[in-house]
Amino acid sequence: MKKYVLIRLFNIVVTLFIIATLTFFLMKQLPGSPFDEEKLSALPEDVRTAIYEQYGLNDPVWKQYIKYMENLVKGDLGKSFYYKDKPVAQIISERIGPSALLGIQAIVIGTAIGLILGIVAAFRHNSFWDYTTMILAVLGVSIPNFVFAALLQYFVGLKLGVLPIAYWESYKSTVLPTLALMFGVVSVVARFMRNEMLDVLNQDYMTTALAKGLSLRAIILNHALRNALIPVITVLGPVIVSLITGSLVIESIFSIPGIGSLFVESIKVNDYSMIMGVTLLFSTLFVFVVLIIDLLYGVIDPRIRIAGNKE
């Protein structure tokens, strides 16, 4: 177990190093520069050189790379070009709040609703609830999140006018974006839960539990849920990744001052250090989510020993 975690952590470090390197060099190929070229070319030659000098943009690319990596190891993400020299880490920490709130809300509520729908659909197999859940599952996977978000804004925000359409003002502003992010989570979780539950309900130990006279609650919680949960946890990894992806477009649509919209903005204005910082943040989050999910398998189902051969 310990050895397994160590190997995984080593892989994570290598992965993040490669991502940082790739991002750095790709970014240097971006057309344009972080500065307003027109105004810059109006400046005298020596002033321009001095500006480039200050940001280390006169050095050869490999030198800039080594400097960036040195700072990175020290935990310094550099300064933003766009936001008047504010440290990248500071901007990220200022904007991470809304993203984290939306993300956690979407994943917690979405998973809960998905689990309940899946359980109900399985217990009432071939009923109205079952069909509704299955239709919802197909729609959730098929409707692109930005289309769903736009429809929510149009129907709930504009036509009904009950909830704020955009901006980050009160708690009410979180409702629509959370719904938009949540839709995919609900459908994926509900679908998996239903199918796993159907499998589990056919097992002999379920008949035994029923024959013993256990209450329905005890059967669901102690027998069905625990056995059905493992495959559901396997889908949470991709689901969380899709939340990160979703946040890029959902935050832009709802004008939310979060990390997703920050990433899209910084790409559009060539804010090198910001793109690097956010890419690294997303990647780090991603690799640790995958690791935690792999480790969770063992906790939920002791039969799985992760260190063993996985195919």
Add this chain to the structure above:
Amino acid sequence: MGMEKAHLTEEFFAPIATDPKGMESVARDPSIGWRASWRRLKKNRGAVISLAVLTVIILLAIFGPMMTPYDYAQADYEESFKTPSGDHWFGTDKFGRDQWARIWEGTRISLYIALLAAALDLVIGVMFGAISAVCGGKVDMVMQRIIDILVGIPHLIVVILLILFMKPGILTISVAMVITGWVNMARLVRSQIFKLKAEEFVLASRALGAGFFRTIFKHYIPNTAGLILINLMFTIPSAIFTEAFLSFIGLGLQEPLASLGVLINDGYHAMQSHYYLLFFPAVVIVALMICFNLLADGLRDAIDPKMKNK
């Protein structure tokens, strides 16, 4: 004893199996399995309807733009923001371009991207997985480390960074998707071939004299084909989504090209007063996604009934 031995001269011994290929030909006709899958697919209502709707969408994508006299990129400022009418069936956008022509032009792009992504996935993913599994040993180990690292990188971020690096366009998007998109296919193919390596029928065919390539083409690939097809069908909707997503946030195709993502973005900005500009492209992309997803589900159930409901 010595006497008897003297009678057994070499002419008594002749190899029986002079034709190793003939020996191995006891294998049944592989098309039987496929015919059974096709029968199962035909029974799946969702898949059959999806197939029909997809055929209609594909036909419209081919012939739709020819059905109006208007070109998808031709602007006419006199005609801007016209509601759907007999002249412009889906109305016109802010530059007075015909929305009907633009939507089917956009559908063409989505379908083209889907096909290209699937083809590249098939070539790179299947090859990578097959080589890794068949060679085994050190080759396999190195190739798996590459995959381990690629899996650790969020796909969309790679795609976005690549699109920034290359010129935004159809080819860039396809290439970018393929750089990360084949990993799943490679893993599936590899693990399947590894399982097959230990199967008795592979051992039997080798014992009967089948060569290296015969084993690959007669046994490994036909027995992996179902899995490859299923995975391919799930690649298609995700490729369509990726292109639309990138175009929507302004990193994909650019004006005046019309992809469904571009159209939805345009329609989104005008939805308050001209809802139909958002509505029609949204319907087309949702229909495409639903049909491909249902068809993929149906194919999976038909090809591999054991995997049903997973």
